[in-house]
Amino acid sequence: MAQLSIRSVSKSYGAVQVLDDVSVEVEEGSFVVLLGPSGCGKSTLLHAVAGLNPIDSGTIVIGDRNVTNLPARDRDVAMVFQSYALYPTMTVAQNIAFPLKMRGLDRRTSDEKVAGVARLLQIEPLMSRLPRELSGGQRQRVAIGRALVRDPRLFLFDEPLSNLDAALRTELRAEIKRLHQSIRRTMVYVTHDQTEALTLADKIVVLKAGKIEQTGTPLSLYDDPDNAFVAGFIGTPRMNFLKATVADDGKALLAGEARVDITHLATRLENGRAVTLGIRPEHLDEKDGVTLSLSVDVTERLGSTSYVHGALASGESVVAERREDQPGFGETITLRFQPTRARVFDGEGSRIR
Amino acid sequence: MSTVATASDPTRHFFQPVIVCLTVASVALTLFVIWISLHDLSLMRAGREKFVGLDNYIRFLGDPRAMAALWRTVLFTTLATVIEIALGLAVVLFLDRNFAMKRLVRTLLLVPIIMTPVVVGLTWRFLFDSATGMANYLLSLVGIAQVDWLGSPRIALFAVLIADIWQWTPFVILLVMAALESAPTDPLNAARVDGAREWQVTWYVLLPMLRRALAIVALIRAIDSIKAFDLFYIMTRGGPALSTETLNYYGYIVAFTNFDISYSLAIAIILTIFTNVALLTMYSVLFPKTGDR
Numbered sequence: 001m002a003q004l005s006i007r008s009v010s011k012s013y014g015a016v017q018v019l020d021d022v023s024v025e026v027e028e029g030s031f032v033v034l035l036g037p038s039g040c041g042k043s044t045l046l047h048a049v050a051g052l053n054p055i056d057s058g059t060i061v062i063g064d065r066n067v068t069n070l071p072a073r074d075r076d077v078a079m080v081f082q083s084y085a086l087y088p089t090m091t092v093a094q095n096i097a098f099p100l101k102m103r104g105l106d107r108r109t110s111d112e113k114v115a116g117v118a119r120l121l122q123i124e125p126l127m128s129r130l131p132r133e134l135s136g137g138q139r140q141r142v143a144i145g146r147a148l149v150r151d152p153r154l155f156l157f158d159e160p161l162s163n164l165d166a167a168l169r170t171e172l173r174a175e176i177k178r179l180h181q182s183i184r185r186t187m188v189y190v191t192h193d194q195t196e197a198l199t200l201a202d203k204i205v206v207l208k209a210g211k212i213e214q215t216g217t218p219l220s221l222y223d224d225p226d227n228a229f230v231a232g233f234i235g236t237p238r239m240n241f242l243k244a245t246v247a248d249d250g251k252a253l254l255a256g257e258a259r260v261d262i263t264h265l266a267t268r269l270e271n272g273r274a275v276t277l278g279i280r281p282e283h284l285d286e287k288d289g290v291t292l293s294l295s296v297d298v299t300e301r302l303g304s305t306s307y308v309h310g311a312l313a314s315g316e317s318v319v320a321e322r323r324e325d326q327p328g329f330g331e332t333i334t335l336r337f338q339p340t341r342a343r344v345f346d347g348e349g350s351r352i353r
Numbered sequence: 354m355s356t357v358a359t360a361s362d363p364t365r366h367f368f369q370p371v372i373v374c375l376t377v378a379s380v381a382l383t384l385f386v387i388w389i390s391l392h393d394l395s396l397m398r399a400g401r402e403k404f405v406g407l408d409n410y411i412r413f414l415g416d417p418r419a420m421a422a423l424w425r426t427v428l429f430t431t432l433a434t435v436i437e438i439a440l441g442l443a444v445v446l447f448l449d450r451n452f453a454m455k456r457l458v459r460t461l462l463l464v465p466i467i468m469t470p471v472v473v474g475l476t477w478r479f480l481f482d483s484a485t486g487m488a489n490y491l492l493s494l495v496g497i498a499q500v501d502w503l504g505s506p507r508i509a510l511f512a513v514l515i516a517d518i519w520q521w522t523p524f525v526i527l528l529v530m531a532a533l534e535s536a537p538t539d540p541l542n543a544a545r546v547d548g549a550r551e552w553q554v555t556w557y558v559l560l561p562m563l564r565r566a567l568a569i570v571a572l573i574r575a576i577d578s579i580k581a582f583d584l585f586y587i588m589t590r591g592g593p594a595l596s597t598e599t600l601n602y603y604g605y606i607v608a609f610t611n612f613d614i615s616y617s618l619a620i621a622i623i624l625t626i627f628t629n630v631a632l633l634t635m636y637s638v639l640f641p642k643t644g645d646r
Contacts, residue, residue, distance in 0.1 A: 051545070051546070052542050073549060073550065078546065079546045081539045083539045084539075085537070087557070087558050088561075088562060089564070090561075102544075102547055102553060146547070
């Protein structure tokens with residue numbers, strides 16, 4: 001049974017539809033990431049689950065309780081905010097103990113639980129400090145501790161790492177992953193960072209303008225995107241999109257000078273139809289296959305690999321991974337890819353399989 | 354900023370002379386006032402004053418009218434500050450953060466603050482007139498007998514208090530409203546998720562965040578109430594039977610009715626010392642050195 005069911009939830013602010021018939025099922029113990037660009041409604045959805053934002057229509061079920069009309073305090077969820085949202089006038093220990101105090105837990109049990117959480121998150125030396133005396137990473141640890149302390153049915157994370165610097169973000173990301181593996185509780189995590197989504201999630205829900213674009217495991221979204229938006233949003237550097245037309249009675253695509261075999265597609269395409277060909281940078285460094293010639297503008301050397309930015313003869317810009325050499329500005333190099341790696345999208349951006 | 358940076362800061366040529374002038378002026382005036390308060394200068398006996406030491410201060414301690422005025426000042430200041438803060442805070446919490454016509458309400462709140470005390474005093478004097486005033490008319494509608502607002506020694510001080518509350522509660526509302534607007538909302542939501550009821554969110558999270566703003570407003574209001582003069586002058590002139598005479602007002606009477614300048618200045622100095630001690634105590638309670646903020 002699902003631990004969290006979001007069923008046909010819609011919400012609008014005036015004329016702006018921020019959530020449009022969104023349905024998500026979250027399995028017990030799983031880690032689900034709501035991913036999307038800013039303004040896609042992902043935080044609104046999370047706040048709706050927490051009970052901080054009323055919804056216009058739809059149902060939210062946590063465990064076996066319909067919580068749609070319950071206030072936040074009765075939903076038995078814990079939330080970690082992007083801004084940490086620590087209580088500025090309370091010490092770290094008082095912050096972590098607050099949810100227990102609100103539930104009327106006696107002082108001794110509360111102290112024990114707080115100490116346990118402090119040990120788990122290694123924030124014991126900070127317990128008597130005030131939030132403003134802590135660094136960003138320490139604050140977010142305390143916020144996570146405050147969520148952990150009362151063992152809720154559901155953990156909600158609202159872009160918890162966005163305010164941290166890159167190194168700390170990687171460190172805390174791994175820590176959240178470890179935490180999930182050790183306590184195996186249901187977690188819903190909102191982010192606009194596809195790296196966070198890919199590394200943390202069991203399941204990713206990609207949102208755009210209040211609608212679900214695709215739901216799936218990280219690898220299925222990466223390998224088998226339903227549309228050009230998901231294909232472009234997931235993966236760094238992003239997928240290259242090239243204009244192409246159908247030729248040879250639907251057996252091939254013409255993209256510039258390249259001829260791409262598409263006999264593996266189940267759909268038959270009519271000659272002359274305009275489509276978009278998507279190919280990831282990391283699939284452009286093969287030994288054989290379809291060739292494209294790229295005139296190089298910039299090469300980013302990352303040590304283990306390099307990314308070459310340049311333009312095709314058609315003028316379309318392309319990013320390609322390069323593992324063996326690092327071509328310089330003005331050189332023309334040959335890119336090769338396997339036709340089965342190419343993803344084909346129609347004029348509306350929907351995937352053609 | 355380090356002291357080295359301050360020393361080499363060329364702007365000091367502008368502000369340091371100002372500070373020196375102000376310091377000299379206030380120190381010189383204070384010393385002059387103290388010096389006069391140690392004499393028996395009276396405009397009735399000009400040119401015949403002599404040094405009397407602490408006589409004026411000893412006279413104050415034995416002056417029942419002065420002691421009563423001091424007590425009235427304490428009572429008025431305490432009541433005005435507490436009621437204005439409590440009422441202002443209640444109004445702010447009652448009005449939501451974003452209610453309709455907020456701008457209009459904010460503008461209307463400025464009206465009592467901007468109004469000159471003379472107009473406020475006269476208006477309330479008319480309202481409180483026992484025969485023709487609106488206050489008694491409204492009371493009569495609900496069947497309460499006439500109240501002699503400004504004529505009864507037991508009530509007059511509270512009548513002035515009501516006028517003061519009417520004029521200055523909006524000031525509290527404006528400042529607390531601004532503090533509330535700049536306070537982060539995420540901790541409030543965090544408390545709701547953590548299981549707090551709305552009153553608990555207010556009590557445990559919101560009010561502690563507003564404490565500093567409230568303390569500053571309370572200090573400002575307390576200082577103003579101690580110095581209050583104009584409302585008393587317009588509404589009651591210290592009467593009836595001295596029942597609304599505050600220490601500030603008594604000092605004025607001593608100087609400009611009795612022309613006893615030295616004693617009046619002694620009263621002013623005592624009021625100053627008293628105010629400073631009270632406010633420093635209040636300040637140290639509201640802003641403890643250790644602990645938060």
